[in-house]
Amino acid sequence: xxxxxxxxxxxxxxxxxxxxxxxxxxxxxxxxxxxxxxxxxxxxxxxxxxxxxxxxxxxxxxxxxxxxxxxxxxxxxxxxxxxxxxxxxxxxxxxxxxxxxxxxxxxxxxxxxxxxxxxxxxxxxxxxxxxxxxxxxxxxxxxxxxxxxxxxxxxxxxxxxxxxxxxxxxxxxxxxxxxxxxxxxxxxxxxxxxxxxxxxxxxxxxxxxxxxxxxxxxxxxxxxxxxxxxxxxxxxxxxxxxxxxxxxxxxxxxxxxxxxxxxxxxxxxxxxxxxxxxxxxxxxxxxxxxxxxxxxxxxxxxxxxxxxxxxxxxxxxxxxxxxxxxxxxxxxxxxxxxxxxxxxxxxxxxxxxxxxxxxxxxxxxxxxxxxxxxxxxxxxxxxxxxxxxxxxxxxxxxxxxxxxxxxxxxx
Amino acid sequence: xxxxxxxxxxxxxxxxxxxxxxxxxxxxxxxxxxxxxxxxxxxxxxxxxxxxxxxxxxxxxxxxxxxxxxxxxxxxxxxxxxxxxxxxxxxxxxxxxxxxxxxxxxxxxxxxxxxxxxxxxxxxxxxxxxxxxxxxxxxxxxx
Numbered sequence: 001x002x003x004x005x006x007x008x009x010x011x012x013x014x015x016x017x018x019x020x021x022x023x024x025x026x027x028x029x030x031x032x033x034x035x036x037x038x039x040x041x042x043x044x045x046x047x048x049x050x051x052x053x054x055x056x057x058x059x060x061x062x063x064x065x066x067x068x069x070x071x072x073x074x075x076x077x078x079x080x081x082x083x084x085x086x087x088x089x090x091x092x093x094x095x096x097x098x099x100x101x102x103x104x105x106x107x108x109x110x111x112x113x114x115x116x117x118x119x120x121x122x123x124x125x126x127x128x129x130x131x132x133x134x135x136x137x138x139x140x141x142x143x144x145x146x147x148x149x150x151x152x153x154x155x156x157x158x159x160x161x162x163x164x165x166x167x168x169x170x171x172x173x174x175x176x177x178x179x180x181x182x183x184x185x186x187x188x189x190x191x192x193x194x195x196x197x198x199x200x201x202x203x204x205x206x207x208x209x210x211x212x213x214x215x216x217x218x219x220x221x222x223x224x225x226x227x228x229x230x231x232x233x234x235x236x237x238x239x240x241x242x243x244x245x246x247x248x249x250x251x252x253x254x255x256x257x258x259x260x261x262x263x264x265x266x267x268x269x270x271x272x273x274x275x276x277x278x279x280x281x282x283x284x285x286x287x288x289x290x291x292x293x294x295x296x297x298x299x300x301x302x303x304x305x306x307x308x309x310x311x312x313x314x315x316x317x318x319x320x321x322x323x324x325x326x327x328x329x330x331x332x333x334x335x336x337x338x339x340x341x342x343x344x345x346x347x348x349x350x351x352x353x354x355x356x357x358x359x360x361x362x363x364x365x366x367x368x369x370x371x372x373x374x375x376x377x378x379x380x381x382x383x384x385x386x387x388x389x390x391x392x393x394x395x396x397x398x399x400x401x402x403x404x405x406x407x408x409x410x411x
Numbered sequence: 412x413x414x415x416x417x418x419x420x421x422x423x424x425x426x427x428x429x430x431x432x433x434x435x436x437x438x439x440x441x442x443x444x445x446x447x448x449x450x451x452x453x454x455x456x457x458x459x460x461x462x463x464x465x466x467x468x469x470x471x472x473x474x475x476x477x478x479x480x481x482x483x484x485x486x487x488x489x490x491x492x493x494x495x496x497x498x499x500x501x502x503x504x505x506x507x508x509x510x511x512x513x514x515x516x517x518x519x520x521x522x523x524x525x526x527x528x529x530x531x532x533x534x535x536x537x538x539x540x541x542x543x544x545x546x547x548x549x550x551x552x553x554x
Contacts (some may be wrong), residue, residue, distance in 0.1 A: 074434075
């Protein structure tokens with residue numbers, strides 16, 4: 001290509017990843033930059049491929065439930081729940097009502113911890129580290145609750161095919177209520193810190209824009225889609241577990257904050273409001289927690305025998321903190337499922353990075369990438385190649401760029 | 412417990428994910444937050460392996476990440492300590508029979524400290540870092 005022609009194309013490319021220090025999975029980004037502005041975006045996930053589905057097709061459903069916990073450490077319950085729901089439909093298991101309610105409570109506790117985790121990460125990417133520490137400190141409260149209820153802080157291992165493995169005792173009930181009261185008082189404070197802070201507003205308002213139409217075309221799900229104005233939530237549209245009995249409505253950015261615009265700020269609002277919604281759902285569940293069994297069949301051998309006989313296919317859908325999560329299972333009268341396919345929520349959301357990042361500045365990449373709450377965030381080592389010279393930007397450099405921008409805007 | 416003289420300086424930690432489920436990642440980040448606050452001892456996560464004394468490796472090392480793990484290890488200055496966090500890095504854990512693994516972490520890097528658990532609790536990770544400090548102190552004395 002002639003020198004002149006090269007000039008006309010994008011002047012330089014910025015690869016990011018796949019190794020990065022702070023959080024989550026590796027992913028490889030390639031940005032085509034023109035000055036500070038992102039022109040083209042490409043990404044290559046796949047660094048953490050472990051062949052989980054392949055392994056699952058060699059194990060029995062009870063073993064798989066424990067492996068689904070480890071599909072993702074943040075949404076442990078989501079994967080095990082949707083896998084269990086798929087198998088339950090095939091085998092024809094009716095889950096006891098009490099188990100359904102306990103599943104819902106844990107599902108919502110997980111949403112609280114996941115959204116707080118995200119709020120912390122987002123604050124960190126903006127250079128607002130005190131808020132990051134605050135979010136993670138209050139998150140520990142929900143981690144304590146989860147640990148108390150399931151025995152584990154992460155990878156809970158509480159879901160079993162046909163129910164849950166642990167009951168909620170009356171002492172634990174009062175603990176949950178105490179935890180909910182803690183969050184109730186805290187939510188207003190968090191909302192003030194995030195939404196009324198001029199720094200957060202400046203950095204997030206009208207950045208990382210995803211239009212309603214783009215969200216629909218790219219099949220965005222969860223808070224990413226809701227922030228763009230799509231009224232969708234599996235808990236509302238296809239209720240499962242106890243959600244049919246509860247009052248769950250998809251949360252859209254309210255009109256008083258400027259309505260659904262589809263920017264990073266809207267995604268923050270949706271997630272913060274959803275923490276409040278989760279608190280409310282858990283409270284409703286506790287009020288109407290029915291008595292009874294927690295397992296369809298406590299004897300493992302009988303459960304496995306029933307699974308082994310089953311034939312058919314089913315889809316388990318749940319609303320993960322990041323959006324809809326889907327497990328497709330086909331059983332053909334064998335111990336192991338004949339086919340198993342996972343569609344995690346981040347998978348649907350990844351493509352929305354492309355319209356979000358185009359036209360934004362290099363310093364905005366961290367917060368926009370984080371704004372869909374990917375199960376992979378990646379801002380580690382960046383090599384900038386310009387006119388044949390190469391310079392390495394670390395994640396710290398990127399964070400520094402992001403912070404300097406905040407400072408510039410404050411002046 | 413005797414506090415090792417390595418506490419004389421800050422201990423900087425670099426975290427490398429080689430295909431983990433994020434469970435260990437969030438526990439590592441939970442470790443550095445105010446509840447446990449190891450930063451009062453100078454222990455903190457850094458953004459570059461060139462600055463780090465300790466390499467935290469999580470995950471069972473997928474095929475794509477193995478050469479990157481080696482590269483990160485080579486970038487670190489001596490003396491250095493490698494910590495393997497989580498069961499899947501030690502034995503493969505639930506992923507033991509996967510077709511896409513380059514084997515547990517110690518097949519790829521020389522591991523000094525193992526922290527078992529799926530994922531280990533923050534307390535266990537801090538305990539592992541203290542063990543790493545002791546080892547670093549020994550390595551420094553040898554140099």
